[in-house]
Amino acid sequence: MFNQWVQDQDMAHGILVPLVIPWIVWKERSRWMNLPASPSAWGFAILAVAACVHFVSNAAAGLFAGSVAFVLSVAGVVLCLGGSAFLRTWSFPFLLMLFSLPKLAVVYNQATLPLQILASRLAAGMLLAGGAVVTREGNILDVGGHRIAVVEACSGVRYLLSLGFMAVVFAYLSDAKPWMRVALLAAAVPVAILANAIRVAVSASIPVLDSGTLHDFLGGLVFVLCLVMLVVVHRLFNTAYARYHD
Amino acid sequence: MKNLCSFLLYITLCAGLQAAQLPVTLGSASTFTILAASTVTNTGPSVINGEVGVSPGTALVGFPPGSVTGGSLHAADGPASAAQGSLTSAYNDAAGRVVPAVVAGDLGGLTLAPGLYKSTSSLGITGVLRLDGQGDSNSVFIFQVASALTTASGSQVMLQGGARAANIFWQVGSSATLGTNSLFNGTIMAQASVSLLTGAALNGRALARTAAVTLDSNTIVNPGPPTVGIPPAPLTITCPLSSAQTGIAYNSVITATGGVPPYAFLITGLLPPGLSLSPITGTLSGTPTAAGTFTFVANVLDNTATSASSTCSIAISTPVIPPATPSLTCPANTAQAGVAYNSSIAATGGRPPYSFSITGSLPQGLSLNASTGAIAGSPTVAGSSIFTANVLDSTPVSSSIACTITTSAAESTGPPTPPGGGGTTPPGGGGTTPPSPVPAPSSLPLVLIGFACLALYHSRERARQFFKRS
Numbered sequence: 001m002f003n004q005w006v007q008d009q010d011m012a013h014g015i016l017v018p019l020v021i022p023w024i025v026w027k028e029r030s031r032w033m034n035l036p037a038s039p040s041a042w043g044f045a046i047l048a049v050a051a052c053v054h055f056v057s058n059a060a061a062g063l064f065a066g067s068v069a070f071v072l073s074v075a076g077v078v079l080c081l082g083g084s085a086f087l088r089t090w091s092f093p094f095l096l097m098l099f100s101l102p103k104l105a106v107v108y109n110q111a112t113l114p115l116q117i118l119a120s121r122l123a124a125g126m127l128l129a130g131g132a133v134v135t136r137e138g139n140i141l142d143v144g145g146h147r148i149a150v151v152e153a154c155s156g157v158r159y160l161l162s163l164g165f166m167a168v169v170f171a172y173l174s175d176a177k178p179w180m181r182v183a184l185l186a187a188a189v190p191v192a193i194l195a196n197a198i199r200v201a202v203s204a205s206i207p208v209l210d211s212g213t214l215h216d217f218l219g220g221l222v223f224v225l226c227l228v229m230l231v232v233v234h235r236l237f238n239t240a241y242a243r244y245h246d
Numbered sequence: 247m248k249n250l251c252s253f254l255l256y257i258t259l260c261a262g263l264q265a266a267q268l269p270v271t272l273g274s275a276s277t278f279t280i281l282a283a284s285t286v287t288n289t290g291p292s293v294i295n296g297e298v299g300v301s302p303g304t305a306l307v308g309f310p311p312g313s314v315t316g317g318s319l320h321a322a323d324g325p326a327s328a329a330q331g332s333l334t335s336a337y338n339d340a341a342g343r344v345v346p347a348v349v350a351g352d353l354g355g356l357t358l359a360p361g362l363y364k365s366t367s368s369l370g371i372t373g374v375l376r377l378d379g380q381g382d383s384n385s386v387f388i389f390q391v392a393s394a395l396t397t398a399s400g401s402q403v404m405l406q407g408g409a410r411a412a413n414i415f416w417q418v419g420s421s422a423t424l425g426t427n428s429l430f431n432g433t434i435m436a437q438a439s440v441s442l443l444t445g446a447a448l449n450g451r452a453l454a455r456t457a458a459v460t461l462d463s464n465t466i467v468n469p470g471p472p473t474v475g476i477p478p479a480p481l482t483i484t485c486p487l488s489s490a491q492t493g494i495a496y497n498s499v500i501t502a503t504g505g506v507p508p509y510a511f512l513i514t515g516l517l518p519p520g521l522s523l524s525p526i527t528g529t530l531s532g533t534p535t536a537a538g539t540f541t542f543v544a545n546v547l548d549n550t551a552t553s554a555s556s557t558c559s560i561a562i563s564t565p566v567i568p569p570a571t572p573s574l575t576c577p578a579n580t581a582q583a584g585v586a587y588n589s590s591i592a593a594t595g596g597r598p599p600y601s602f603s604i605t606g607s608l609p610q611g612l613s614l615n616a617s618t619g620a621i622a623g624s625p626t627v628a629g630s631s632i633f634t635a636n637v638l639d640s641t642p643v644s645s646s647i648a649c650t651i652t653t654s655a656a657e658s659t660g661p662p663t664p665p666g667g668g669g670t671t672p673p674g675g676g677g678t679t680p681p682s683p684v685p686a687p688s689s690l691p692l693v694l695i696g697f698a699c700l701a702l703y704h705s706r707e708r709a710r711q712f713f714k715r716s
Contacts, residue, residue: 148682216687220695
């Protein structure tokens, strides 16, 4: 998994997950330090399942299955040693571990091309709305002779995974309502796609921003914009929630 | 009517041909072009070829401006005196010839055969008098004029059929006058005087027995001694050009030399198809229609019925026509991205079938059918593609043409292309510029940025709550 985090820039945020999870667990220590340990035999069953998955992973299934086996193993150990109460208390950190899992190739391959085309269309539409002369050929945009390609790395998957992770963490830190984490995670999807399209449109219209440090800076700036949009969405949700309960 | 009369007179004269005359013997007078008894008077820049003399008189006036070439001036010297003696003999010889044909009045417009002619009074020439030697270069003409001989201004005595000025003699009973700018042939032997008016030209002699010779800006050439019995040069014939090509005009002449002109040409055998002969000029002309080597005999017949012949051949070849070069027409020069394009490189001429090829690049999405020249497909990129269309026919001869296909942007993705190519034409033309990938930054820095922002956000929230409590 560590190699995956280092080598796959889509999953580079995964390296932070093992740091965030202990911090959250430590932050939640008041909830679990006084819990009585009640080991469960179901933990062995989960460990057995994890072992099988790991076996299958080694046989053919690949890295994703192996990583799932690892998460299951941790869950099995917690269940064996602490019992189901510990597992419930640490459920959120366990869910965060999903963000450290490698990409599932089947899903990733199916999703990237539509995302590329979607980002290209949205960017072309934005530029067209802005009065630019745009030619789009599939995932290639031509703006005044400046041509860019919305390749896999531009599909928005990075924004989606990173922003999804940040949305969940933001919801955990900013809101006590558990459903808000799911709501912000769901909101992160359109926000990430829209932000990525903005990034592509700006890169296409300003040639100097299509590569190098300025391009990376643009990517970071747009991500900040995503976070701002998340904050706005969060407030909208809270406002709506407050009105609903009033 | 006048022509008819002249023709009838000519027939009459020819019918009554006299016995052939011998030339008048001029003796020592033959070298004198001008000979007078009293004076020779010249006005203007006369040019005289031969001796100029006067005897027994001594006056030679007007030299210069008159000039003498091929001789000198003789004033009552021995040669001049001897010449006068010879002139007397010659005059008497001419006057004593017998059985003449009678002529009278004006000889202008007549054509006379060789012989002796006599006028019992004066004789005039207005217009053109033709003396026809009838193919005999030794033919002799002797005119006996009882009194004056006068030629009109601009009149001419023309020679043809081998007649020569050296064998023409005019015996004039009184005086002879050649009109202004007239042309005269023959030796004038005048009893009294001879006058050449302004500009008159004389190919002969002006010999006056008892009086003067008067000149005015004249050209006088001594024709030399009379010729007797000199055979003509052998008649020869030369073949025309021996090569020709079908479909290309041919024009050459069968040349005859020697003999006695005029000539008559005829061919024995077959001429190359398409060529024909002019029997008078010997010109062989036309456009050959068949290839091959054609052998024939060219014959020529001169005025004395002497013939000559030569075996000639003309090789007719088929011209080597360079193979025609096929010409090309470019395909339709406009296309639209995303819209089906179907056009062709059209070839004409040359020798089908053709083979087409492209040098350079077609717009992306289009392809060439090398057999038909069809270019079809759906362009994917806006821009202009400049390429060279080539064709090779079965000769094989190749031909090329520079073509351009300009692909406009797809209608659904942008406003119309502005003039000058607008913003849809990639630099370098024609969609060949590779697009730049615009990858998103790695997710690690993104999440780090996210955490930094999160920290700032919560710091701000905490600070706000702190100040609120305070």
